[in-house]
Amino acid sequence: MRRAMFLGVSAVTVCLTAALPASAGVEACGNIRFEGLSNCEVRLTAECSAGCSELGIYKTACATRLVPVCKTNCTLSADATCTDQCTTQCTSDCDRGINVICSHNCFVECTAGREAGCSDAADVAQCGATWDANCDSECDAQCVTVDGGCYQHCIECCGGSCTAEANMDCQTTCQDEEFEQCEHDLRVKCDASCSGDGALFCDGKYILSGSEIPACVNALLERGVSVEAEAQVSIGPEGIDGSLSGGMCAYSPGSRAALAAPFAAVAAAAGWLARRRRRPSRASR
Structure with missing residues (x-):
């Protein structure tokens, strides 16, 4: 019997390589103020679920939404x-x-x-x-x-x-x-996004999740922030054998159009993975 192959997206990292100017929150990112934040990453699957369960990670997002x-x-x-x-x-x-x-x-x-x-x-x-x-x-x-x-x-x-x-x-x-x-509401939304488009965390804090992510990162680029995105993808029987790692792609404000591609690919991969998991494996004859 041939074991089914599956695609696992392990991480997408968005590094704020230049400090944002001291200014208002970014509207496309839920009006979150990014000044002072770093180590931003889009998490998927198990890593995402683990992040969603951390205590205290929703305070910045909730305070911003409640103002x-x-x-x-x-x-x-x-x-x-x-x-x-x-x-x-x-x-x-x-x-x-x-x-x-x-x-x-x-x-x-x-x-x-x-x-x-x-x-x-x-x-x-x-x-x-x-x-x-x-x-x-x-x-x-x-x-x-x-x-x-x-x-x-x-x-x-x-x-x-x-x-x-x-x-x-x-x-x-x-x-x-x-x-x-x-x-509670953000925790539910975060969990629901882990098998789809994922959730964006900065310094461990929840920022937003789902389909809002590409627009948020594009908005950061429009503010002159240099952004790097890295995708790591593993492919193999039962997710064990073989690997394929996406290289580091550097973006500048002049290359905003290209930014959506890695996130679109990751979202598509995550959705594909979810569909594969719902299908029964077929034995080869």
Whole structure:
């Protein structure tokens, strides 16, 4: 009897080889802020399932998703004292020749109090994720100037930071009520994607899964991030004998069209594998 051959996709690795600029989250990636993240990989099959079961990996994704949900009720304006103090310091920096750019400085200003603010939280990691997501959202909304002067960047930067501060307690309370359900829903989605298109993890954190992955990586390329993708495929009887490894392919912003190919191939392979596993093996005559 001839044993059926099958295709196993072991890993696809996406390495962020250049740091993303300090700016808002990437919309095609669920508005996740990639600054500071690295070691991004698309996981499939067993490795994917193992990753989906890790504790605490959904906090960044859930906090980012819940900010706009809670924002319908968390609508306080920035406190005047906060904005006055912030703009005074910021304009002083401008006068001393420091180049203030809202998209670069707002998030840093906003998250400066995160460690102290979350020190007494029941779940420090969740509090930190909510803090970051709230800051990123408000800074993104306020930082609209591109070529304006330093003082204008200060006004927007302080507006975003202080608006986030004004709504931090509201966001935290609101997200506390929704977080457990969000983590459960993402866990289910992650597990369901493991036999298909897989799930994207960065530093072990869940980012997104399924058909959203190619658009997310393309969006990273559009931001000028150099991305490398590596596919490793094993082929053999019962997945034991023989192997075929895809070489390392380097991509630059100028080669965005080619990026979808490795992911399309991996998705097709994963789907093919799932179909093969559902079919009974046929004995040769």
